[in-house]
Amino acid sequence: MRRVRATPVLLRATPNLLRAALALPRTAVVCAALLLLASCGMTDEEDGHAPGAPAGVTAAAGSATSVHVMWDAVTADPGIGTYEIYRGTTKVKEVAGSEHMVDVTRLRPATLYTFTVRARDTDGRLGPRSRTVQARTPVAVAADHSAPTRPLTPQGRVIGSRAVQLSWGGSTDDRGVVSYDIYQGGAKIHSVGGAQTATVVTGLRPSTRYSFTVRARDAADNLSPASTAVPLTTAPGNDDGSGTAPTDFRASTHRGDDGAYYIDLSWVPPRTDGVVTEYQIQLDGQAATSLVWGGTPPRDHAKYSFYTGRDTGVSHRVRLRARLPDGTWGGFSAERTVTTGDAGA
CATH class of the missing domain: 2.60.40.10 (Immunoglobulins)
Incomplete structure:
Protein backbone atom coordinates (compact mmCIF):
# COMPACT_ATOMS: atom_id res chain seq x y z
CA MET A 1 0.00 0.00 0.00
CA ARG A 2 1.33 3.42 -0.94
CA ARG A 3 2.08 5.52 2.13
CA VAL A 4 1.13 9.19 2.13
CA ARG A 5 3.44 11.77 3.67
CA ALA A 6 1.71 13.83 6.31
CA THR A 7 1.72 17.59 5.90
CA PRO A 8 3.93 19.19 8.60
CA VAL A 9 2.08 21.46 11.04
CA LEU A 10 3.76 24.63 12.28
CA LEU A 11 2.86 25.39 15.91
CA ARG A 12 3.35 28.90 17.24
CA ALA A 13 4.05 29.12 21.02
CA THR A 14 2.23 31.95 22.80
CA PRO A 15 3.56 33.55 26.03
CA ASN A 16 0.75 31.93 28.07
CA LEU A 17 1.56 28.52 26.56
CA LEU A 18 5.25 28.93 27.39
CA ARG A 19 4.53 29.95 31.01
CA ALA A 20 2.23 26.96 31.40
CA ALA A 21 4.86 24.61 30.01
CA LEU A 22 7.55 26.00 32.34
CA ALA A 23 5.27 25.46 35.32
CA LEU A 24 4.98 21.74 34.55
CA PRO A 25 7.35 19.20 36.11
CA ARG A 26 10.32 18.31 33.91
CA THR A 27 9.00 14.80 33.25
CA ALA A 28 5.67 16.18 32.08
CA VAL A 29 7.39 18.58 29.69
CA VAL A 30 9.41 15.72 28.17
CA CYS A 31 6.31 13.54 27.77
CA ALA A 32 4.37 16.39 26.18
CA ALA A 33 7.21 17.01 23.75
CA LEU A 34 7.35 13.34 22.81
CA LEU A 35 3.59 13.26 22.33
CA LEU A 36 3.76 16.34 20.12
CA LEU A 37 6.48 14.76 17.97
CA ALA A 38 4.55 11.53 17.67
CA SER A 39 1.40 13.29 16.51
CA CYS A 40 2.88 15.98 14.26
CA GLY A 41 6.43 15.10 13.35
CA MET A 42 6.21 11.44 12.38
CA THR A 43 4.79 10.30 9.05
CA ASP A 44 3.57 7.01 7.71
CA GLU A 45 6.53 7.04 5.33
CA GLU A 46 8.99 6.91 8.22
CA ASP A 47 7.74 3.69 9.78
CA GLY A 48 10.08 1.65 7.57
CA HIS A 49 13.67 1.81 6.44
CA ALA A 50 14.94 3.49 3.29
CA PRO A 51 17.05 1.30 0.98
CA GLY A 52 20.81 1.28 1.44
CA ALA A 53 23.37 2.95 -0.79
CA PRO A 54 24.19 1.04 -4.01
CA ALA A 55 27.56 -0.70 -3.88
CA GLY A 56 29.97 -1.64 -6.65
CA VAL A 57 29.45 1.59 -8.58
CA THR A 137 35.70 11.69 -21.35
CA PRO A 138 38.42 11.62 -24.03
CA VAL A 139 39.22 14.38 -26.45
CA ALA A 140 36.79 14.58 -29.36
CA VAL A 141 38.12 13.65 -32.77
CA ALA A 142 36.87 15.06 -36.05
CA ALA A 143 35.91 12.90 -39.03
CA ASP A 144 37.11 9.63 -37.50
CA HIS A 145 35.66 6.78 -39.53
CA SER A 146 38.34 4.21 -38.69
CA ALA A 147 37.20 1.47 -36.29
CA PRO A 148 39.55 -0.21 -33.80
CA THR A 149 41.04 -3.57 -34.63
CA ARG A 150 39.43 -6.78 -33.47
CA PRO A 151 40.25 -7.81 -29.86
CA LEU A 152 42.64 -10.75 -29.96
CA THR A 153 42.72 -14.24 -28.40
CA PRO A 154 39.83 -13.94 -25.93
CA GLN A 155 39.83 -16.48 -23.12
CA GLY A 156 37.52 -17.29 -20.26
CA ARG A 157 36.92 -19.45 -17.23
CA VAL A 158 33.85 -20.27 -15.16
CA ILE A 159 33.58 -18.87 -11.64
CA GLY A 160 30.87 -20.97 -10.03
CA SER A 161 27.30 -21.10 -11.26
CA ARG A 162 26.60 -17.40 -11.91
CA ALA A 163 29.80 -15.73 -13.13
CA VAL A 164 32.65 -16.05 -15.62
CA GLN A 165 35.98 -14.29 -16.04
CA LEU A 166 36.97 -13.07 -19.52
CA SER A 167 40.25 -11.69 -20.85
CA TRP A 168 41.44 -10.62 -24.30
CA GLY A 169 44.28 -8.98 -26.18
CA GLY A 170 43.96 -5.22 -26.56
CA SER A 171 42.79 -3.58 -29.77
CA THR A 172 44.58 -0.73 -31.54
CA ASP A 173 43.09 2.43 -32.96
CA ASP A 174 44.56 5.50 -34.66
CA ARG A 175 42.95 7.71 -31.99
CA GLY A 176 42.80 5.26 -29.07
CA VAL A 177 40.40 2.67 -27.66
CA VAL A 178 37.92 4.14 -25.18
CA SER A 179 35.97 1.06 -24.08
CA TYR A 180 35.30 -2.63 -24.67
CA ASP A 181 31.76 -4.02 -24.98
CA ILE A 182 31.06 -7.62 -24.00
CA TYR A 183 28.32 -9.48 -25.89
CA GLN A 184 26.53 -12.75 -25.20
CA GLY A 185 25.14 -13.91 -28.49
CA GLY A 186 23.95 -10.69 -30.12
CA ALA A 187 23.17 -8.83 -26.88
CA LYS A 188 25.50 -6.32 -25.21
CA ILE A 189 25.63 -7.24 -21.51
CA HIS A 190 28.69 -5.46 -20.11
CA SER A 191 31.19 -2.65 -20.76
CA VAL A 192 34.63 -1.74 -19.38
CA GLY A 193 37.16 1.02 -19.95
CA GLY A 194 39.63 1.00 -22.82
CA ALA A 195 42.60 0.34 -20.51
CA GLN A 196 40.99 -2.86 -19.22
CA THR A 197 41.47 -6.19 -20.99
CA ALA A 198 39.76 -8.47 -18.46
CA THR A 199 36.48 -8.48 -16.56
CA VAL A 200 34.10 -10.63 -14.53
CA VAL A 201 30.56 -11.02 -15.90
CA THR A 202 27.99 -11.78 -13.21
CA GLY A 203 24.23 -12.35 -13.10
CA LEU A 204 24.40 -15.54 -15.18
CA ARG A 205 22.31 -18.70 -14.84
CA PRO A 206 23.54 -22.07 -13.55
CA SER A 207 24.14 -24.93 -15.97
CA THR A 208 23.76 -22.61 -18.96
CA ARG A 209 25.92 -22.51 -22.09
CA TYR A 210 27.07 -19.03 -23.14
CA SER A 211 29.01 -17.63 -26.08
CA PHE A 212 30.88 -14.37 -25.33
CA THR A 213 32.52 -11.96 -27.77
CA VAL A 214 34.28 -8.62 -27.26
CA ARG A 215 34.22 -5.44 -29.39
CA ALA A 216 36.36 -2.32 -29.02
CA ARG A 217 34.94 1.21 -29.23
CA ASP A 218 36.79 4.48 -29.95
CA ALA A 219 35.94 8.07 -28.99
CA ALA A 220 33.92 8.55 -32.18
CA ASP A 221 31.74 5.52 -31.34
CA ASN A 222 33.29 3.37 -34.07
CA LEU A 223 33.00 -0.34 -33.18
CA SER A 224 35.56 -2.98 -34.03
CA PRO A 225 34.65 -6.36 -35.51
CA ALA A 226 33.73 -8.92 -32.86
CA SER A 227 36.44 -11.13 -31.39
CA THR A 228 36.26 -14.86 -31.79
CA ALA A 229 33.67 -16.43 -29.51
CA VAL A 230 34.44 -17.85 -26.07
CA PRO A 231 32.01 -20.70 -25.24
CA LEU A 232 31.54 -21.33 -21.52
CA THR A 233 29.04 -23.34 -19.47
CA THR A 234 28.33 -22.22 -15.92
CA ALA A 235 28.50 -24.71 -13.06
CA PRO A 236 25.36 -26.44 -11.79
CA GLY A 237 23.25 -24.57 -9.26
CA ASN A 238 19.77 -24.41 -7.79
CA ASP A 239 18.16 -22.36 -10.58
CA ASP A 240 15.83 -24.57 -12.64
CA GLY A 241 15.04 -21.76 -15.09
CA SER A 242 11.31 -21.80 -14.30
CA GLY A 243 11.37 -18.13 -13.32
CA THR A 244 12.56 -16.97 -16.73
CA ALA A 245 9.26 -17.45 -18.58
CA PRO A 246 6.65 -14.67 -18.93
CA THR A 247 3.60 -15.34 -16.75
CA ASP A 248 -0.15 -14.62 -16.93
CA PHE A 249 0.10 -14.92 -20.72
CA ARG A 250 -3.17 -14.21 -22.54
CA ALA A 251 -4.14 -14.02 -26.21
CA SER A 252 -7.21 -12.88 -28.14
CA THR A 253 -8.04 -11.59 -31.61
CA HIS A 254 -9.76 -8.52 -32.98
CA ARG A 255 -10.66 -7.22 -36.42
CA GLY A 256 -9.14 -3.88 -37.33
CA ASP A 257 -10.68 -1.02 -39.27
CA ASP A 258 -8.80 -2.29 -42.32
CA GLY A 259 -10.74 -5.58 -42.21
CA ALA A 260 -7.70 -7.64 -41.18
CA TYR A 261 -7.36 -9.73 -38.01
CA TYR A 262 -4.83 -9.05 -35.28
CA ILE A 263 -3.67 -11.16 -32.33
CA ASP A 264 -3.58 -9.27 -29.03
CA LEU A 265 -1.13 -10.48 -26.40
CA SER A 266 -0.64 -9.54 -22.75
CA TRP A 267 1.75 -10.93 -20.14
CA VAL A 268 3.78 -10.22 -17.02
CA PRO A 269 7.54 -9.97 -17.76
CA PRO A 270 9.83 -12.40 -15.95
CA ARG A 271 11.52 -11.08 -12.82
CA THR A 272 15.22 -10.98 -13.60
CA ASP A 273 18.37 -9.29 -12.31
CA GLY A 274 18.20 -6.67 -15.05
CA VAL A 275 15.79 -5.21 -17.56
CA VAL A 276 14.03 -7.22 -20.30
CA THR A 277 13.74 -5.31 -23.57
CA GLU A 278 13.31 -8.02 -26.22
CA TYR A 279 10.80 -10.83 -26.80
CA GLN A 280 10.43 -13.51 -29.45
CA ILE A 281 6.87 -14.42 -30.47
CA GLN A 282 6.28 -17.93 -31.75
CA LEU A 283 3.25 -18.60 -33.97
CA ASP A 284 2.18 -22.16 -34.80
CA GLY A 285 5.54 -23.53 -33.69
CA GLN A 286 7.67 -21.09 -35.71
CA ALA A 287 9.36 -17.82 -34.77
CA ALA A 288 7.02 -15.13 -36.11
CA THR A 289 8.47 -11.81 -34.98
CA SER A 290 10.80 -10.15 -32.50
CA LEU A 291 9.57 -7.35 -30.28
CA VAL A 292 12.14 -4.83 -29.02
CA TRP A 293 10.92 -2.15 -26.63
CA GLY A 294 12.03 1.41 -27.16
CA GLY A 295 12.26 3.71 -24.16
CA THR A 296 11.36 2.19 -20.79
CA PRO A 297 9.95 -1.35 -21.13
CA PRO A 298 6.95 -2.30 -18.97
CA ARG A 299 7.72 -4.05 -15.68
CA ASP A 300 4.26 -5.13 -14.51
CA HIS A 301 2.09 -5.85 -17.58
CA ALA A 302 3.08 -5.79 -21.24
CA LYS A 303 0.82 -5.73 -24.30
CA TYR A 304 1.40 -6.20 -28.01
CA SER A 305 -0.71 -6.74 -31.15
CA PHE A 306 0.38 -8.06 -34.54
CA TYR A 307 -1.18 -8.76 -37.94
CA THR A 308 -2.31 -12.31 -38.66
CA GLY A 309 -4.32 -12.17 -41.92
CA ARG A 310 -7.80 -11.53 -43.32
CA ASP A 311 -9.39 -14.97 -43.13
CA THR A 312 -12.09 -15.72 -40.54
CA GLY A 313 -12.11 -18.97 -38.56
CA VAL A 314 -8.33 -19.60 -38.68
CA SER A 315 -6.83 -20.99 -35.47
CA HIS A 316 -3.32 -20.16 -34.29
CA ARG A 317 -1.09 -21.35 -31.45
CA VAL A 318 0.97 -18.56 -29.89
CA ARG A 319 3.54 -18.20 -27.11
CA LEU A 320 6.54 -15.98 -26.38
CA ARG A 321 9.85 -15.82 -24.51
CA ALA A 322 12.15 -13.06 -23.28
CA ARG A 323 15.78 -12.35 -24.00
CA LEU A 324 17.27 -12.15 -20.53
CA PRO A 325 19.81 -9.56 -19.35
CA ASP A 326 22.58 -12.19 -19.64
CA GLY A 327 21.88 -12.38 -23.39
CA THR A 328 20.23 -15.81 -23.41
CA TRP A 329 16.60 -16.68 -24.16
CA GLY A 330 14.39 -17.53 -21.20
CA GLY A 331 11.67 -20.15 -21.04
CA PHE A 332 8.54 -19.97 -23.18
CA SER A 333 5.25 -18.82 -21.72
CA ALA A 334 2.23 -21.09 -21.71
CA GLU A 335 0.86 -21.65 -25.22
CA ARG A 336 -2.55 -20.21 -26.12
CA THR A 337 -4.84 -21.03 -29.05
CA VAL A 338 -6.92 -18.29 -30.67
CA THR A 339 -9.28 -18.30 -33.66
CA THR A 340 -9.85 -15.27 -35.87
CA GLY A 341 -13.40 -14.04 -35.58
CA ASP A 342 -13.83 -15.40 -32.03
CA ALA A 343 -13.91 -13.25 -28.92
CA GLY A 344 -10.52 -14.68 -27.92
CA ALA A 345 -9.13 -16.68 -25.07
Missing part, protein backbone atom coordinates in the same frame (compact mmCIF):
# COMPACT_ATOMS: atom_id res chain seq x y z
CA THR A 58 31.81 2.08 -11.53
CA ALA A 59 32.02 4.64 -14.32
CA ALA A 60 33.96 4.43 -17.58
CA ALA A 61 33.93 6.66 -20.64
CA GLY A 62 32.12 5.06 -23.54
CA SER A 63 32.98 7.79 -26.04
CA ALA A 64 33.93 11.46 -26.07
CA THR A 65 30.37 12.36 -25.07
CA SER A 66 29.16 9.42 -22.96
CA VAL A 67 29.98 7.53 -19.76
CA HIS A 68 28.82 4.02 -18.85
CA VAL A 69 27.76 3.74 -15.17
CA MET A 70 27.14 0.37 -13.46
CA TRP A 71 26.23 -0.71 -9.92
CA ASP A 72 25.16 -3.73 -7.87
CA ALA A 73 21.51 -4.43 -7.16
CA VAL A 74 20.17 -3.18 -3.82
CA THR A 75 18.02 -5.47 -1.68
CA ALA A 76 15.10 -3.76 0.03
CA ASP A 77 11.67 -4.49 1.44
CA PRO A 78 9.22 -4.10 -0.32
CA GLY A 79 11.59 -3.76 -3.32
CA ILE A 80 13.47 -1.22 -5.43
CA GLY A 81 11.27 0.84 -7.74
CA THR A 82 13.89 3.03 -9.44
CA TYR A 83 17.53 4.04 -9.38
CA GLU A 84 18.54 7.69 -9.72
CA ILE A 85 21.88 8.57 -11.33
CA TYR A 86 23.52 11.88 -10.48
CA ARG A 87 26.26 13.80 -12.27
CA GLY A 88 27.67 15.88 -9.46
CA THR A 89 24.52 17.14 -7.71
CA THR A 90 22.31 16.98 -10.82
CA LYS A 91 20.05 14.00 -11.45
CA VAL A 92 20.63 13.01 -15.06
CA LYS A 93 18.97 9.60 -15.35
CA GLU A 94 16.29 7.50 -13.68
CA VAL A 95 15.92 3.82 -14.55
CA ALA A 96 13.72 0.95 -13.43
CA GLY A 97 14.73 -1.01 -10.36
CA SER A 98 15.53 -4.02 -12.53
CA GLU A 99 18.30 -2.09 -14.35
CA HIS A 100 21.84 -1.88 -13.00
CA MET A 101 23.69 0.03 -15.73
CA VAL A 102 23.09 3.08 -17.89
CA ASP A 103 24.83 5.26 -20.48
CA VAL A 104 24.95 8.93 -19.50
CA THR A 105 25.12 10.89 -22.77
CA ARG A 106 25.43 14.47 -24.04
CA LEU A 107 28.61 15.07 -22.09
CA ARG A 108 31.53 17.32 -22.98
CA PRO A 109 34.72 15.82 -24.42
CA ALA A 110 37.92 15.94 -22.35
CA THR A 111 35.99 16.58 -19.12
CA LEU A 112 36.18 14.92 -15.69
CA TYR A 113 32.78 13.95 -14.28
CA THR A 114 31.66 12.51 -10.94
CA PHE A 115 28.69 10.17 -10.54
CA THR A 116 26.63 8.72 -7.70
CA VAL A 117 23.60 6.43 -7.61
CA ARG A 118 20.62 6.37 -5.22
CA ALA A 119 17.93 3.70 -4.82
CA ARG A 120 14.24 4.50 -4.30
CA ASP A 121 11.98 1.72 -3.05
CA THR A 122 8.46 1.04 -4.26
CA ASP A 123 7.04 2.98 -1.30
CA GLY A 124 8.88 6.10 -2.44
CA ARG A 125 11.67 6.12 0.15
CA LEU A 126 14.96 7.42 -1.26
CA GLY A 127 18.17 5.92 0.07
CA PRO A 128 21.56 7.59 0.53
CA ARG A 129 24.02 8.25 -2.27
CA SER A 130 26.57 5.66 -3.27
CA ARG A 131 30.25 6.43 -3.10
CA THR A 132 31.39 8.93 -5.74
CA VAL A 133 33.10 7.59 -8.86
CA GLN A 134 34.90 9.55 -11.55
CA ALA A 135 35.30 9.22 -15.30
CA ARG A 136 37.01 11.50 -17.81
